[in-house]
Amino acid sequence: MTAFSLLLLVCHVSSAVKHTLKYYTTASSGVENQPEFVIVALVDGVQAAYCDGSNKILEAKQEWGRKVFDSDPQLYQRYSVECFENQPNLFKATISSLKQRFNHSTGVHTFQSVEGCEWDDTTGEVAGSVHYDYNGEDFIVFDVSTLTWVALKPQAFITKMSWDVQRARLKYNQRFITQICPDRLKTYLQHGRSSLLRTDRPSVSLLQKTPSSAVSCHATGFYPDRALMFWSKDGEEIHEGVEHGEILPNHDGTFQMSVDLNVSSAEDWRRYHCVFQFEGAEDRIITELDRRRIKTNWKEKPDHVTIPVVSAVVVLVLVIVMATAGGHHIHQKRREAEVSMELSETSSSSNMN
Template sequence: MKNQMCLFFFLFLFCHISSAVKHSLKYYITASSGLQNVPECMYVLKADDVEVTHCDSTNKIFEQKQDWVVKLFNKDPQLLEGSRQDCFVRIPRLFKDVIYNLTQTLQSEGAIILQCIAGCELDETTGQFSGFVHYAYNGENFLRFDLHTHIWIALSPQASIIKQKWDRNTDRIQFIKDIINHFCPQWLKMGLEHGRSSLMRTDPPSVSLLQKTPSSAVNCHATGFYPDRALMFWSKDGEEIHEGVEHGEILPNHDGTFQMSVDLNVSSAEDWRRYHCVFQFEGAEDRIITELDGTLIRTNRVKPDNLTVPVIAAVVVVVLALVVMATAGGCMAHKKKKEAEDSTELPEATNLNTETNTAH
């Protein structure tokens, strides 16, 4: 039981505030048997979908993905060593036993992949705390632990046999209850204490309206926001709309922030003031609302009205340049002609002088 508690120590230690309302963490564990070139056990710890640690037990890899986690491990070497033992020894051993139990009970042959998602969540508004444990077997939903009834829920026909066996395992059930009711809140407080400054970072976006041509969709683009748990949509008269709307993916920027966009196809005959682009972090109440105002739309096209003055100016400059070039060319031609005439007349005059001198 003590080793099992150490096993989930790191799981419940780092919980990340996803918004002003909730802290959450998910542990993605994958164990396998009978597969070549695939680690027997590996996991990724994500705090609100942001990777915190990565473990590969076969290749002896344990990586910390966040600076504050590295600092915490440097401050507490025993915590680092315990987490490494979870990665290389305890978690692989636990899931190896589970896979063996499944193969014996289900009498299955061939390659096996067992996946587990375990985690916890705290709602700051209500103060309620909850956890979850969910298993998948060979790519299909298998078992889920019910936190209210404290029994396993079979999610497939073949899981029914395992459910009955695990429901009788009172030590396993008590262990999960202890994690949910006692250990998780304790490690949650510790995680918030050490990582609050970086985990609670929230950067609002810069929102722009873009449009390629007058007939194309209006693009509402938000960039520079953090974290990436955000929603953006178009509304009409205060109600979210879906028709004529196309959502883009959340993409990373080079500086660690994120960007996303949502397009709206709207007729030029409609009252654009009825439409608004809404950006909101998940779980937060505050919204950034941008009215669909034609004067705010940025575009790379040049309006016809704005072409008159630049074009006329350009034409005048070109014409003047041509006139100057033509005048200069004429002057140079005339000068060369004059020089040529002078050079031709000079020898003739010389000859006349010579003849005159000779005659005298």
């Protein structure tokens, strides 16, 4: 295999990832100064479109999102109908019914759906789901294999019985998961290729607050967010003494994450490495656990500084003591001379009289 062929193989493997399109639809009750109905569309975790059904606002949030609407006016129209008419009525009626069912007469309440799909751009495999929450807790989920709803709370059985007989809606959900959502996802990826399909490698640093605290391996500035990071010892991933942090967004659209290692029991630091890797990629960023690379606000004083500092202090004290003693000696001599002079003057004066 030539070097060029190997490079192509590595690049192909590195770009093999799963892409997602998710719609978050939220109806709320009792929330002041906030719209009662909102839909947000996310492509690979990036907001593509936003709809405020209460104030009749529908807009693309990215340049490639606007291109999708421009190239498919019918899609924009379908979004408008769903956001301004169909979904608000359904969600408001449902949240009103659930408040009675749960005996919630006052307070803040939400009813949210998460609908979406995942597409593997290498195998072509598609998966998806339609899931509903009430007040942030699982409520009911669609089973695409049986075309039925699964109640996740006792209060959801009434909803299940009602929705299971809506055959047209069941068929639509199946088609949404297997066809509509993947096709829309591919359209978004096509128009946002330069942004959504890019790969930004992270900057990796070792951080430590104090000599006794854990060493944090921190990666920032990477994209996409489908990445793994772990500590290894002698080339094998370790779990004991390791704490994983969440993947968090940066203000520029990239991501950051950290994984901490308790080094109190680490013997030979050279055996430990921090490993960063994008999902589906073979190449890794490996960082050796090296004291010299750790960034910290705490500064350890080198041992060789101690003796000179102590010596300097001793010398300073001696100088002060000597100066004080010398000054006292001079003052004493001067006082003796003054007394002797006074005695001489007194004796002379007596003789004159």
